Amino acid sequence: MMDSKKVTALLRKEGFKVTPQRLAIYNVLCNTKSHPNAEMIFNKLQPYYPTMSLATIYKTIDILREIGLIQVINLGDDSLRYDAVVESHPHIRCTECGKIDDIMDFDFTASLKEAAAKTSYEISGQQFYFYGVCPECQAKNKLKIS
DSSP: OOOHHHHHHHHHHTTOOOOHHHHHHHHHHHTOSSOOOHHHHHHHHTTTOTTOOHHHHHHHHHHHHHTTSOEEEOOSSSSOEEESOOSOOOEEEETTTOOEEEOOSOOOHHHHHHHHHHHOOOOOOOOOEEEEOOHHHHHHHHHHHO
């Protein structure tokens, strides 16, 4: 993740306007592990930028993705989520509460090699998603059963 000076320089270099709202949106994504959707980002910033629209959030997300500062996560929940950690890493989603976590230091080299071997594709990227029940929901479920 980049500091605001580097983000400012990259936005300018890529021909985009630098606005406080764009920097704030990137800052929100850098300072959370919750993988928010656009509405969550909007709600977080609304008290500080009351005139900012949801359209501004979406436009900024597109710009940040285009210049490689964030990645888009599509876990099939009809809501795209966003992550400022752009290095390749899998995600895991709780099927009960919808929480999304990173799985860092995960070696998927063998899977990539196998996919390339079975398809003859030159693999240029990948996204791995896992699904399960998070520890918090498991604990809640155990309390319900007791």
